Amino acid sequence: MDMPAPSHDVLNRKSRIVDRLKNALSVEHVKSDPVETRAYECDALAAYACQPLCVVLPGSTGEVADVLRICSEERVPVVPRGSGTSLAGGAMPTSDCVVLGVSRMTRVLEVDYECRCIRVEAGRTNLSVTGAVEEDGFFYAPDPSSQLACTIAGNVAMNAGGAHCLKYGVTTNNLLGLTMVTMDGSVVEIGGAHMDASGYDWLGLVCGSEGQLGVVTEATLRILPRPEGAMPMLIGFASPEVAGACVSDIIRAGVLPVAIEYMDRKVIEVVESFSQAGYPDCEALLIVEVEGSPAEIDDQLGIIGDIARRHDPIELREARDADDAARIWLGRKSAFGAMGQLNDYMCLDGTIPVSELPRVLKRIGALSRQYGLDIGNVFHAGDGNMHPLILFNANSPGELETCEVLGAEILKLCVEAGGCLTGEHGVGIEKRDLMHVQFDPADLEAQMNVKDVLDPAWLLNPAKVFPLGATATRRAAA
Amino acid sequence: MLIPADERELAEAVSGAARPLAVRGGGTRPVGHPVDGDDLTVAGLSGITLYEPGALTLIARAGTPLVEIQAALAAEGQMLAFEPMDHRTLLGTSGEPTIGGTVAANASGPRRVRAGACRDFLLGVRFVDGRGKIIKNGGRVMKNVTGYDLVRLMAGSRGTLGILSEVCLKVLPRPESTAVLLLAGLAVDVAVRAMSAALNSPYEVSGAAHVPVGLDGDPVTMIRLEGFEASIAYRAERLTDHLAEFGPVEIERRTEGPESATAGWAWIRDVEAHGGTGEDVWRFSIPPREAPALVESLGDARVVLDWGGGLVWAAVEPGCDARRSISSGHATIIRAEDETRNRLGVFQPEPEPLATFAEGLRRKFDPEGILNPGLMG
Numbered sequence: 001m002d003m004p005a006p007s008h009d010v011l012n013r014k015s016r017i018v019d020r021l022k023n024a025l026s027v028e029h030v031k032s033d034p035v036e037t038r039a040y041e042c043d044a045l046a047a048y049a050c051q052p053l054c055v056v057l058p059g060s061t062g063e064v065a066d067v068l069r070i071c072s073e074e075r076v077p078v079v080p081r082g083s084g085t086s087l088a089g090g091a092m093p094t095s096d097c098v099v100l101g102v103s104r105m106t107r108v109l110e111v112d113y114e115c116r117c118i119r120v121e122a123g124r125t126n127l128s129v130t131g132a133v134e135e136d137g138f139f140y141a142p143d144p145s146s147q148l149a150c151t152i153a154g155n156v157a158m159n160a161g162g163a164h165c166l167k168y169g170v171t172t173n174n175l176l177g178l179t180m181v182t183m184d185g186s187v188v189e190i191g192g193a194h195m196d197a198s199g200y201d202w203l204g205l206v207c208g209s210e211g212q213l214g215v216v217t218e219a220t221l222r223i224l225p226r227p228e229g230a231m232p233m234l235i236g237f238a239s240p241e242v243a244g245a246c247v248s249d250i251i252r253a254g255v256l257p258v259a260i261e262y263m264d265r266k267v268i269e270v271v272e273s274f275s276q277a278g279y280p281d282c283e284a285l286l287i288v289e290v291e292g293s294p295a296e297i298d299d300q301l302g303i304i305g306d307i308a309r310r311h312d313p314i315e316l317r318e319a320r321d322a323d324d325a326a327r328i329w330l331g332r333k334s335a336f337g338a339m340g341q342l343n344d345y346m347c348l349d350g351t352i353p354v355s356e357l358p359r360v361l362k363r364i365g366a367l368s369r370q371y372g373l374d375i376g377n378v379f380h381a382g383d384g385n386m387h388p389l390i391l392f393n394a395n396s397p398g399e400l401e402t403c404e405v406l407g408a409e410i411l412k413l414c415v416e417a418g419g420c421l422t423g424e425h426g427v428g429i430e431k432r433d434l435m436h437v438q439f440d441p442a443d444l445e446a447q448m449n450v451k452d453v454l455d456p457a458w459l460l461n462p463a464k465v466f467p468l469g470a471t472a473t474r475r476a477a478a
Numbered sequence: 479m480l481i482p483a484d485e486r487e488l489a490e491a492v493s494g495a496a497r498p499l500a501v502r503g504g505g506t507r508p509v510g511h512p513v514d515g516d517d518l519t520v521a522g523l524s525g526i527t528l529y530e531p532g533a534l535t536l537i538a539r540a541g542t543p544l545v546e547i548q549a550a551l552a553a554e555g556q557m558l559a560f561e562p563m564d565h566r567t568l569l570g571t572s573g574e575p576t577i578g579g580t581v582a583a584n585a586s587g588p589r590r591v592r593a594g595a596c597r598d599f600l601l602g603v604r605f606v607d608g609r610g611k612i613i614k615n616g617g618r619v620m621k622n623v624t625g626y627d628l629v630r631l632m633a634g635s636r637g638t639l640g641i642l643s644e645v646c647l648k649v650l651p652r653p654e655s656t657a658v659l660l661l662a663g664l665a666v667d668v669a670v671r672a673m674s675a676a677l678n679s680p681y682e683v684s685g686a687a688h689v690p691v692g693l694d695g696d697p698v699t700m701i702r703l704e705g706f707e708a709s710i711a712y713r714a715e716r717l718t719d720h721l722a723e724f725g726p727v728e729i730e731r732r733t734e735g736p737e738s739a740t741a742g743w744a745w746i747r748d749v750e751a752h753g754g755t756g757e758d759v760w761r762f763s764i765p766p767r768e769a770p771a772l773v774e775s776l777g778d779a780r781v782v783l784d785w786g787g788g789l790v791w792a793a794v795e796p797g798c799d800a801r802r803s804i805s806s807g808h809a810t811i812i813r814a815e816d817e818t819r820n821r822l823g824v825f826q827p828e829p830e831p832l833a834t835f836a837e838g839l840r841r842k843f844d845p846e847g848i849l850n851p852g853l854m855g
Contacts, residue, residue, distance in 0.1 A: 194806065196584065199828050251534060449843065
């Protein structure tokens with residue numbers, strides 16, 4: 001993975017930069033000893049690591065502004081970081097950068113049930129946002145699988161999704177306001193407890209910009225009343241194609257399940273031996289979850305069951321109670337862990353039109369055989385957000401490289417099928433050099449123009465999202 | 479009037495423009511500052527190019543009439559869930575609203591409060607920037623975080639950063655059944671509390687509106703439920719109990735169909751109450767809890783509350799500055815004389831550094847100032 005050569009000028013000024021930061025924050029929140037900064041050398045794309053110049057952990061919007069002003073003056077690149085759970089290398093440092101972590105900023109600032117929103121500091125974890133309102137019957141909808149650890153700041157940066165987006169949308173659909181600091185230290189207030197923008201949609205623009213436009217320090221999030229109940233159904237099929245067709249039929253029938261999850265044989269076998277969830281012996285299975293009162297759940301599962309039966313399912317299992325439901329979800333929720341026990345894996349995130357599922361799954365199978373690496377498929381089928389897991393052995397020379405080539409082939413296939421490179425993980429460094437597959441130079445130029453406006457010196461997370469070649473001139477001008 | 483027939487002609491019209499262009503779709507929503515330029519409409523770029531009901535996606539050229547899209551969706555039992563507002567009654571305009579104009583204005587209706595705004599259903603765009611370059615962003619899939627989200631930037635940018643040539647939208651199933659709960663005689667503050675109680679219930683309320691002076695002269699509060707028939711029957715009953723403290727609830731129930739247009743929601747959506755009068759019309763997007771204070775501050779202005787109080791439409795005395803009545807959110811002049819619009823500004827002034835950023839974006843996307851210059855102030 002290419003990263004820009006570090007600026008020797010910045011490296012030579014390390015002690016001056018660290019001193020200035022220590023003057024702005026309390027000393028213990030500026031870490032420059034390699035022993036202490038080691039924890040920040042990578043994110044969840046752990047194949048790549050680099051020690052940063054230093055790490056700062058500001059405790060307020062004001063301190064974030066101070067840090068950015070100093071870094072701006074010193075011309076030091078800044079890599080914002082939430083909890084470091086990015087699978088795309090979004091928080092991957094360079095040796096000449098300051099990592100700015102927001103993990104100390106975790107307070108709930110206001111809960112407003114009348115406006116159905118909560119205002120939090122952006123270092124708060126996703127799950128603990130729901131934790132702050134669940135006793136009152138509310139929840140925050142986006143639920144990335146890392147929700148125990150990942151922060152709202154990171155969720156906003158990557159426009160995080162989750163298993164329940166089919167009904168509730170992703171982060172951008174649940175975001176009402178932000179406090180953000182731009183690279184020059186300006187504090188920007190966007191939106192609030194009201195809906196939609198008067199001028200340009202800054203919230204929409206910032207959400208998913210991968211920390212390249214500003215550092216998010218506070219967020220106002222939409223919270224929703226909890227449904228009366230939820231219940232899953234498990235359906236096993238004889239082929240991936242039939243499972244794919246069933247997904248399309250369910251969506252078309254007018255039922256809007258809260259989630260439709262898919263697993264193929266490879267994943268089913270692995271999770272079955274790992275978690276004994278009692279999954280059937282089949283080529284593909286779906287977990288379809290619906291919400292409502294017990295009678296409403298019965299009605300909806302009845303409709304879904306009727307549709308599924310037209311596709312000759314191998315097994316069709318309705319959860320009768322909370323224990324059944326937990327068992328159905330058990331395997332799905334342990335899928336990533338179970339696959340990790342088997343081998344190293346690379347988790348892709350391409351998204352395709354639901355109608356293309358059968359064809360793309362078949363092609364992925366063929367690519368897997370061609371490259372000689374096993375692939376398990378476990379993903380959010382309702383919205384076409386695939387998660388092929390390519391298994392490889394990191395200790396076997398050349399396998400990581402083969403895996404990356406295979407991954408790129410699969411992502412190109414997703415784009416060719418009318419989809420995109422990444423549905424919820426982000427581009428980061430991982431998919432940066434594939435951007436030209438999906439976008440023409442003019443498309444990328446339009447996006448980079450936005451960064452020119454909000455971060456003219458290209459100091460915020462500069463080596464991410466866009467192909468390095470496309471940003472070289474802009475970064476060099478900085 | 480320039481009427482390009484396809485995207486390439488549109489790009490040529492822009493790159494060849496010697497002076498500014500006043501861009502429009504059907505011209506039914508002339509909101510914003512007047513633009514001095516040659517008229518250009520995208521109405522010539524028309525037609526649905528892809529519709530996959532099983533994937534809940536529809537792609538259409540920007541000039542496609544909204545009615546054509548709605549008819550195609552209805553034939554498959556689907557709909558535009560954001561319930562786009564039709565401005566013709568309110569603004570006294572004629573012509574055919576287009577999907578491009580709808581997106582450019584981010585026009586949403588009562589269901590916004592639950593389902594989301596137009597911008598939430600926009601999956602992808604193609605547009606022509608001020609130099610005549612064709613640019614795409616987003617795509618046709620439900621989840622897409624590949625690169626910056628210019629899709630949402632284009633929604634609501636009113637043709638000032640680019641001219642939409644094609645849009646891709648997420649669509650949803652049309653509900654099988656609708657029920658409306660009516661509460662009579664509530665004061666505004668009580669009505670906002672009642673709407674809040676309804677929206678905070680688990681029954682997935684898809685509309686919450688209040689009119690202090692309804693068709694029969696008395697206050698009426700409307701709560702809408704949509705879904706499968708059996709579910710709606712159950713939810714209407716439960717919600718009636720839930721709202722007992724606000725007085726007797728009358729339940730209107732019917733199966734979704736053409737007759738539902740008479741249900742009052744189109745009347746709310748299109749703000750028909752303020753159509754054809756001589757007053758100025760202001761649109762306020764505010765935190766719902768602040769609605770009672772806003773209404774009080776507006777004095778004897780006629781108001782319509784939607785989104786549980788988060789959207790207030792006020793008909794006020796011509797020329798007066800109603801923006802002073804809010805402490806947060808934003809106020810937009812939807813209907814007024816040019817003099818009033820120029821004096822007070824149509825849109826909420828943006829605080830720094832956003833105003834500078836907005837100007838910076840316009841310089842990047844439209845360096846020569848060709849696209850609706852000055853429309854957004």
